[in-house]
Structure formats: structure tokens, C-alpha cells
Amino acid sequence: MPARQISARALFAAKCVLFAALCAPAAVAAYQLPAQADPVEFIARESGITALRILALTLAVTPLRMLTGMNWLLRLRRMAGLFVFSYAAAHFSSYLLLDLQLDFSALLEDIAERKYITVGFAALVMLIPLAATSADWAVRKLGGKKWLALHKLIYAIAPLGVLHFLWIKKGEDWGEPVVYGAIVFVLLSCRLPKIKKILQKPLYSLNPPPIFDGGKEKQINPPPISDGGGRGGETQ
Amino acid sequence: MLIRRPPSIPPSELTPPALYKRRKFLRAALAAPLALAAPAIAPAKAQAAATPDYAPNPAFTMEARGYGTFTPKEKMAGYNNFYELGTDKRDPAANSHFYRARPWRVAVSGEVAEPLDLDVDDLLKLAPLEERVYRLRCVEAWSMVIPWMGFSLSALVKKAQPTGKAKFVEFITFNPDELFPENSNSSLPWPYVEGLRMDEAMHPLAMLVFGVYGELLPTQCGAPVRLVAPWKYGFKSGKALVAIRFLEKQPATTWNVLQPGEYGFYANVNPNVSHPRWSQASERAIGGGFLPERRKTDMFNGYAEEVAGLYSGMDLQKQF
Numbered sequence: 386m387p388a389r390q391i392s393a394r395a396l397f398a399a400k401c402v403l404f405a406a407l408c409a410p411a412a413v414a415a416y417q418l419p420a421q422a423d424p425v426e427f428i429a430r431e432s433g434i435t436a437l438r439i440l441a442l443t444l445a446v447t448p449l450r451m452l453t454g455m456n457w458l459l460r461l462r463r464m465a466g467l468f469v470f471s472y473a474a475a476h477f478s479s480y481l482l483l484d485l486q487l488d489f490s491a492l493l494e495d496i497a498e499r500k501y502i503t504v505g506f507a508a509l510v511m512l513i514p515l516a517a518t519s520a521d522w523a524v525r526k527l528g529g530k531k532w533l534a535l536h537k538l539i540y541a542i543a544p545l546g547v548l549h550f551l552w553i554k555k556g557e558d559w560g561e562p563v564v565y566g567a568i569v570f571v572l573l574s575c576r577l578p579k580i581k582k583i584l585q586k587p588l589y590s591l592n593p594p595p596i597f598d599g600g601k602e603k604q605i606n607p608p609p610i611s612d613g614g615g616r617g618g619e620t621q
Numbered sequence: 622m623l624i625r626r627p628p629s630i631p632p633s634e635l636t637p638p639a640l641y642k643r644r645k646f647l648r649a650a651l652a653a654p655l656a657l658a659a660p661a662i663a664p665a666k667a668q669a670a671a672t673p674d675y676a677p678n679p680a681f682t683m684e685a686r687g688y689g690t691f692t693p694k695e696k697m698a699g700y701n702n703f704y705e706l707g708t709d710k711r712d713p714a715a716n717s718h719f720y721r722a723r724p725w726r727v728a729v730s731g732e733v734a735e736p737l738d739l740d741v742d743d744l745l746k747l748a749p750l751e752e753r754v755y756r757l758r759c760v761e762a763w764s765m766v767i768p769w770m771g772f773s774l775s776a777l778v779k780k781a782q783p784t785g786k787a788k789f790v791e792f793i794t795f796n797p798d799e800l801f802p803e804n805s806n807s808s809l810p811w812p813y814v815e816g817l818r819m820d821e822a823m824h825p826l827a828m829l830v831f832g833v834y835g836e837l838l839p840t841q842c843g844a845p846v847r848l849v850a851p852w853k854y855g856f857k858s859g860k861a862l863v864a865i866r867f868l869e870k871q872p873a874t875t876w877n878v879l880q881p882g883e884y885g886f887y888a889n890v891n892p893n894v895s896h897p898r899w900s901q902a903s904e905r906a907i908g909g910g911f912l913p914e915r916r917k918t919d920m921f922n923g924y925a926e927e928v929a930g931l932y933s934g935m936d937l938q939k940q941f
Contacts, residue, residue, distance in 0.1 A: 405834060422700030422907055484905070486915050489646070490696035491900060499898060555898075556879060558708045 391457045399417040403461050407468040410435040413477075433505075436472035438544050439465055443545060448575035451584040463519055466539075473509050501552035502581040508545035511538045515547050539577070543569045644707055649932055650683050673750055675770050681753035683766070686923070688754065690767035690908030693765045694834045701906070702759065703860055705797040713758045713841035721936045722837075722861070725755045731791075734782035741845040745831050748776035752835070753828065758922045761898075762852035763905040763913065769849050770832030773825045783819070783867045783870035790822040791815075791872035792859035794850055815859040816872035816886070817850065818931075826851060852924040854888045885941035888920035889932070894941045895934035 391399070414431040415550070421427040443465045446458050485491045495502045515536055524532045547569050551562035601605055668847035683691060699714045706713040726746055750770055758764045778790070794813040797805040805811070819829060828849045831838060838844035843860025850857050856876055866872075876884035883897050892902045905913035921928050932940075 403751060419911070420699075422696035423907060424911060425907065426710070426763070481910065491902075494900060498895070501898070553898075554708075556704065556708075556809045556876070558704075558806075560807075608922060 387455045389446065389454050389456045396457060396460060398459075399461060400464060403464060407439060407465065410438075410472075425479065425483045428483065429476060432472045432476040432479060433550070436469050437461075437474055437565060438548060439549060440469045440470065440539075440543055441565070443469060444516065444539070444572040446568065448572060448584060449569045450574070451581065467519055469515060470512045473512055475505075501549050504545045504550035504552070508542045508549060511542050511545075540573055540605050544575065644774065647756065648753035650724075653929055655859055657833050660915060662780070672832070673745060675750035675832070675835075677749040678753045681751075681755065683754050683875050686756075688756065688766045690766055690906050690910075690914060691754075691908055692767055697765055698839050698841060698906055701854065701892075702761075703841055703843060704806070705811070705861070706841060708807065708808045714839075715763055717802065717840035719797075719804050720795070722838065724886065725863075726750060727862055728864045728865065729777065729781045729866075732784045732787035732869060733867050734784060735780065737781055741831075744777070744829075744846065748772035755778065755828075755850070755851040756922055757851065757855055758904060758918065760884070760888070760896060760901075762854055762901065762903070763907055764916075764918075764920075765907050768834055769774045769828060769830045770819050771849070772827045774827040774848065774929070775823045775825060777865070778822055781865075786869045787867035788819050788821065789868045789871050790817050791864075791866040791868055792817075792862055793859050793862045793864040810861075811857050813859060813875050814872060815848070815857055816868075818871075819867075820931055821850065821928075824928060824931065826924060829841045837856065847899060852889060852921040852928045854890060856884065857888045887932075887937075889928075889937065889938055889941070890918060891920060891937055891941065892918040893920075894938055901934060904936075928932070 414428070414435075414498060416425065418424055443491075446462045446465075450458050451455055467559055480536065481487065481492060485490060497503070498508050515538060516525060518532065527535065529574075546568045547562060551559065554562055575584060638724070679685060689713045700710045702710060702714040703713040706716040723741065725741040727737075727741060750772060752768050752770050754766060754768045756764055756766050774790075792815045793929075796812040798811055817827065827849075830843075830847050830849045831845065832841055833839070835841055838847065843858075846862050847860040848862065871886060874886060874891050878888050890901070896900055901918055903915055904918050906916045907913045919925070
């Protein structure tokens with residue numbers, strides 16, 4: 386059975402590995418950049434798709450935790466979330482700085498008139514409060530409940546990101562956005578109470594945790610795993 | 622193979638002379654042993670046709686058109702919209718092995734007195750090949766300055782002798798589902814179809830193109846023969862043509878059928894008609910520098926003097 390928690394040292398190592406892995410797309414893109422005919426389009430595309438991929442990764446943490454009981458995964462999620470914001474910010478900045486060259490009237494026209502930019506911009510704006518409240522002090526200040534409610538914004542951001550991607554595509558080139566859409570749909574469905582129950586059940590019924598209780602062993606019902614949640618996981 | 626450098630390109634944009642001479646030397650050094658082995662590689666040589674002779678058209682040089690930036694060959698040949706070979710602009714270069722551009726036949730049919738079925742290497746001899754530096758403006762708001770090699774489409778039109786009924790010309794690209802079914806994709810309904818009005822097709826600017834940068838077209842640029850209508854957005858210029866048909870009615874063109882609100886039949890470059898996806902007021906001019914330069918888009922892509930007359934009396938806001 387996979388470990389529910391890991392040692393501080395192992396967690397640090399996992400964080401280092403994840404950090405490197407999440408930096409890798411930027412490094413690869415930087416390496417490929419000099420060979421690009423249109424670096425503006427290249428930076429925008431690579432940063433955008435990377436943000437969407439890491440966003441899917443952050444959404445996968447909770448279902449994975451429910452399935453495997455690996456609660457320590459939760460402690461990697463904040464870093465991944467901040468990377469989503471960083472790539473999305475790079476995506477927007479490259480568009481504003483390199484493509485529009487700080488033409489703010491063109492920016493406003495784009496946001497108002499081009500629906501793929503409207504939804505993309507909305508998703509970016511919603512990411513800002515999430516990034517701003519990622520630190521521990523913000524959780525304390527807001528209180529766990531409020532913090533959790535705020536961070537449920539990600540459930541809106543993810544579909545908007547997919548829609549942004551879908552609407553950029555031309556012709557009938559829908560394959561990729563549809564795949565991303567399906568992944569996000571499945572990951573969000575895991576949050577539905579009914580599906581949550583199914584995901585949590587098998588783990589505990591197959592591997593009931595032995596409890597010592599006055600000399601005889603018995604099974605207890607598992608504590609429900611809160612979603613989104615997360616922060617609870619860290620204090621265990 | 623002799624690579625002729627078009628004299629119209631500013632030397633600063635080209636390979637430094639020292640490097641060029643070295644390349645020439647290397648090529649000669651490589652060619653010598655190859656010449657000895659000539660009998661053995663003869664069939665391969667026959668397939669890769671030699672670069673034909675051509676002359677620069679003095680009316681369409683960098684200087685004559687006042688073009689400041691020139692797009693280097695590497696950028697032009699690595700950044701293509703050719704959905705048959707993939708939808709990413711880097712795909713066509715990577716997938717250029719999907720088909721061979723020779724042997725290749727082009728059929729000319731429809732409302733014509735003389736239907737034709739020509740090998741592309743015979744088609745290429747229909748008129749003297751010229752080099753013309755045109756600006757290519759993509760509907761995606763970027764542009765390139767490219768030295769094409771070919772001749773006016775009107776030469777072919779005259780040869781085919783359209784009947785009085787012919788009002789439009791339809792250009793059909795190969796069907797990837799037939800040419801390479803295992804590598805085909807479904808990003809567009811195939812085959813790709815484009816079209817021009819008869820007077821547009823007869824306009825001397827409309828060019829049947831066989832080469833670029835002094836060489837035959839690389840596959841990713843639409844080999845072996847494509848259209849270039851420089852006053853229109855790039856998607857109007859069909860690549861790797863297999864059929865040209867003269868029609869009485871306006872042909873159903875691919876993008877126009879798919880998204881009529883976004884892609885008009887005319888698709889003339891027009892900075893005043895905004896596209897739902899891109900403001901068309903300006904463009905990224907892909908030149909020699911690392912970052913493209915933002916420039917204002919010209920009416921009819923800078924060819925207004927030549928082509929504006931074709932559209933007099935038309936509301937270009939509506940018939941975009």
C-alpha cells in the first residue's frame with residue numbers, strides 16, 4: 386500500500402524533482418527559441434499549453450489521493466499551482482509585450498471582441514487571487530473555510546482555459562482541445578460526491594487499516610477525505 | 622546543382638560571402654566524386670529535377686517595391702500553414718517526407734476549349750520563369766517578404782482558352798486521404814479548394830509558382846506548383862495543385878464554406894476589415910531579426926495601385 390505520508394526529507398526531495406520537472410518546459414522552449422521563425426507565436430503557444438497541462442496536474446492531485454491514499458501529494462500542489470500562474474502570466478505578458486507591443490487599446494479591443502481572448506483573460510484574472518493567497522499566512526488570515534471556497538475558482542478556470550484553447554483552433558482541428566477538455570471533465574467529475582465515494586471506497590475495503598482497540602481488531606469507517614482541501618492534509 | 626542568388630536581395634540579408642564561397646567550394650568538392658559515380662545515381666538525379674533558369678522581374682525587386690525587411694529562407698521554409706502536412710506551423714517542414722512532388726500531373730478542365738493534363742515539368746515551361754519578390758500576408762496577422770519563381774497565371778489561362786461561360790477558376794490541392802492515408806489528418810474537409818474570379822486570375826500579379834529563393838519549391842511550401850495572389854490573404858493561394866477548373870459559378874472554397882463569417886471568398890488584405898480572431902490593422906513582419914517587426918498593414922497588401930480597379934463599386938466591408 387502506498388505511503389499516506391512521507392518523511393520531511395523525502396518530501397523535500399519530491400519538491401525538488403517537481404520543481405525541476407515544471408521548469409523543464411521553459412528550458413526546452415528557451416533552447417528551441419532561437420530557431421523559431423515567429424518567436425512571438427512560439428512563446429505564446431508553448432507557455433499557454435504548459436499552463437494548461439500543469440493545471441490538469443493540480444486537478445489530478447485530489448483524485449489520485451482518494452484512489453491511493455497518498456496524502457503527501459497534496460503538499461506538492463501549491464508549487465504546481467504557482468507554476469500554472471507563472472506560465473499563464475508569461476503567456477499573457479508575451480502577448481501584451483511582444484505581440485501587441487503595449488498597445489493597450491488593441492488589448493481592450495481584443496478582450497471585448499475576440500471571445501477566445503475574453504475567456505482566456507477571465508481565466509488569468511481569476512488565477513491572480515489564487516496565486517496571491519497561496520502562502521501559509523493567507524490561509525491563516527482567511528481561515529480554512531474561506532480559503533477553500535476561494536480556491537474552488539480553479540473549477541471555473543480550468544474549463545475556461547480549455548475553451549480558450551478550443552476557440553483558438555481553426556477549421557476542424559479540435560483533436561487536442563477535446564482531449565484536454567475530456568481530461569479536465571473527468572478530473573472535475575471526481576469532485577462530485579457520488580463519484581468521490583466510489584473513488585474512496587475500494588482502497589479502504591480492500592486494505593482495512595488495522596486498529597488496536599482493547600485487544601480485538603475491528604474495522605472502522607474511513608474518515609472522509611475533504612476535497613480541494615487541502616490544507617487539512619498538511620497538518621496530519 | 623547551381624544555386625542562383627537573386628541579385629535583388631540586399632547582401633546584408635544573405636549568407637556572408639566568405640561562408641557562401643566556402644559552401645560553393647564544399648559543394649564542388651562533394652560534386653566531384655558524385656560525378657564519377659554518376660551512372661549509379663542516375664535514377665535519383667532524374668527524379669530531382671534541376672533548377673530551371675529564371676530571370677528577376679525588375680518591377681518586383683526589393684528596391685522596386687521598397688521592401689525594408691527580407692525573410693530569410695530558413696524562416697520561410699520552417700513556418701508554413703499547409704494543413705495537409707499538419708496544423709502546427711512547424712509540422713509541414715517536419716512532415717515534408719509525406720509525399721513526393723515529382724512526378725506530378727496537373728489537370729486543367731471545365732469551361733475551356735483546350736483541357737490539359739500536364740506533367741509539372743512541362744507546365745513549368747509554358748512561359749519564361751521570372752523571380753518576383755512579393756509580400757505574403759497571412760490572415761493570422763503576420764507577413765513575409767519572399768522571392769517567388771514562376772510566371773503569371775494568365776499564361777496558363779490563355780493556353781487553356783476558357784469559354785465565354787467561364788467566370789471563376791477553382792484550384793484544387795491534392796487529397797491527403799488518397800496521397801498518404803496513413804498520415805492524413807482531419808483538420809479540414811479534403812481536398813483543399815480555393816478560387817478566384819476570372820478577372821483576378823487574369824491579373825498579371827496572380828502567379829503560378831514553381832520555386833522560391835532560386836530553387837524549386839520545398840515540399841512544405843506547396844511543391845511542386847502553387848498559386849500566389851499577393852493582394853489576398855495567404856490561404857487564398859492553394860498549394861500542391863492537382864487540378865485547375867474553369868467554372869461558371871463561384872466555387873465552394875474550403876475556409877469560406879467552413880467559417881463564412883471569418884473567411885470571405887475574396888479575402889483581400891484589408892486593414893479596415895477586422896477578423897473575428899485578429900485585428901487586421903497591423904502585422905508581424907517576419908524578417909531577419911530575432912523578433913518580428915510590427916508594421917501597419919497596407920490596403921491590398923501594398924498592391925492597391927495594381928488591383929483596386931478589380932473591385933470598384935464593391936462594398937469591401939461586406940464582400941470581404
